[in-house]
Amino acid sequence: MIKVGIVGGTGYTGVELLRLLASHPQARVTAVTSRKEAGMQVAEMFPSLRGHIDLAFSTPEQAKLSACDIVFFATPNGIAMHEARELLQAGVRVIDLAADFRIRDVAEWEKWYAMQHAAPELLEDAVYGLPELNRARIRDAKLVANPGCYPTAVQLGLLPLLEAGVIDCSHIIADCKSGVSGAGRKAELGSLLAEAGDNFKAYGVAGHRHLPEIRQGLRSMAGEAVGLTFVPHLTPLIRGIHATLYARLTKDCDLQGLFETRYAQEQFVDVLPAGSHPETRSVRGANTCRLAVHRPQGSDTVVVLSVIDNLVKGAAGQAIQNMNLMFGLDEKSGLNQVPLLP
Numbered sequence: 606m607i608k609v610g611i612v613g614g615t616g617y618t619g620v621e622l623l624r625l626l627a628s629h630p631q632a633r634v635t636a637v638t639s640r641k642e643a644g645m646q647v648a649e650m651f652p653s654l655r656g657h658i659d660l661a662f663s664t665p666e667q668a669k670l671s672a673c674d675i676v677f678f679a680t681p682n683g684i685a686m687h688e689a690r691e692l693l694q695a696g697v698r699v700i701d702l703a704a705d706f707r708i709r710d711v712a713e714w715e716k717w718y719a720m721q722h723a724a725p726e727l728l729e730d731a732v733y734g735l736p737e738l739n740r741a742r743i744r745d746a747k748l749v750a751n752p753g754c755y756p757t758a759v760q761l762g763l764l765p766l767l768e769a770g771v772i773d774c775s776h777i778i779a780d781c782k783s784g785v786s787g788a789g790r791k792a793e794l795g796s797l798l799a800e801a802g803d804n805f806k807a808y809g810v811a812g813h814r815h816l817p818e819i820r821q822g823l824r825s826m827a828g829e830a831v832g833l834t835f836v837p838h839l840t841p842l843i844r845g846i847h848a849t850l851y852a853r854l855t856k857d858c859d860l861q862g863l864f865e866t867r868y869a870q871e872q873f874v875d876v877l878p879a880g881s882h883p884e885t886r887s888v889r890g891a892n893t894c895r896l897a898v899h900r901p902q903g904s905d906t907v908v909v910l911s912v913i914d915n916l917v918k919g920a921a922g923q924a925i926q927n928m929n930l931m932f933g934l935d936e937k938s939g940l941n942q943v944p945l946l947p
């Protein structure tokens with residue numbers, strides 16, 4: 606049994622890790638932290654986990670994290686970078702669900718995250734945890750930077766087009782919508798029902814911190830710099846991301862065949878039949894990205910529709926997929942959930 610530690614077990618991605626790991630046949634959570642709820646039973650705080658976990662929250666200082674085989678950081682940005690070095694030295698593998706190790710260029714990271722990086726020397730060996738792009742490197746990784754939710758939906762939607770070199774890389778548009786759980790479980794005015802419910806708005810148009818992460822990923826797929834306009838929107842869903850991606854085709858090709866071939870061996874990417882419109886509810890609770898590719902009226906514009914559950918393929922599910930790879934397990938282990946409907 607793999608012994609798992611979770612730092613930040615009371616947040617949305619932390620409790621999603623707990624939910625998914627409860628049915629993982631080869632992993633067991635042995636330590637889970639919360640500073641505010643230390644001492645409280647996990648199942649008392651989250652009755653959905655009654656009968657599945659018999660553990661109390663501890664403070665990060667008291668939790669026996671160095672006795673774990675792997676520790677997930679489900680914490681705000683800027684926490685894992687202070688803790689990862691010591692854990693790695695103790696032989697513990699680390700997956701950060703936040704952004705501390707996602708951007709290779711330290712100056713760029715410090716600009717977007719407005720703090721000084723505490724462990725720049727770890728960036729060299731940190732592996733970006735998008736299995737569909739980096740599977741071989743993730744298998745050997747000790748430290749994985751789990752991708753952001755928007756970056757997962759956007760990169761999976763554009764990967765086949767960029768690898769095949771069939772679009773104009775200088776002008777790509779990612780028009781994305783997220784559910785409110787993307788903002789986390791902390792109390793915030795904008796997440797109140799009366800603010801976010803029955804409402805729809807864009808935000809971060811001038812520049813969102815996922816922009817450099819997405820740009821970095823797309824550049825590695827394309828082999829050249831990309832010009833990207835990324836506009837996130839908040840939509841009154843609890844879970845879900847819907848990305849509508851636009852690019853100009855530079856070569857004629859069988860787009861449906863291109864996507865189906867690229868993802869034929871991928872267990873968590875589902876290319877829908879031509880003409881389809883994927884829905885966020887079709888991935889709710891599951892580690893799946895569903896895609897559809899369109900070429901409206903035969904024009905030279907390709908439109909890709911990409912949906913994920915932000916808490917699963919966009920965070921906790923993808924982190925478990927990465928853990929499975931790092932420990933040589935079946936990639937689907939613990940990730941066989943069928944999406945919840947309606």
Ligand SMILES: NC(=O)C1=CN([C@@H]2O[C@H](COP(=O)(O)OP(=O)(O)OC[C@H]3O[C@@H](n4cnc5c(N)ncnc54)[C@H](OP(=O)(O)O)[C@@H]3O)[C@@H](O)[C@H]2O)C=CC1
Nearest residue numbers: 613615616617618639640641679680681703787789790920
């Ligand atoms: N929500 C989403 O859809 C996604 C989130 N992410 C990323 O995952 C991370 C977690 O997100 P989410 O679960 O939504 O966040 P939440 O705000 O819901 O939860 C944060 C958790 O971190 C703990 N925490 C906060 N500060 C510290 C600290 N200084 N030291 C130790 N623990 C701390 C909190 O517990 P306590 O304060 O009691 O210690 C809480 O359990 C973030 O970096 C987020 O950007 C990534 C992809 C998607």
Ligand SMILES: CC(=O)N[C@@H](CCC(=O)OP(=O)(O)O)C(=O)O
Nearest residue numbers: 703704753754783784785787788
């Ligand atoms: C709706 C909402 O607020 N979404 C968050 C992004 C989700 C997230 O948690 O960011 P990471 O993937 O980088 O960890 C935001 O825009 O800041």
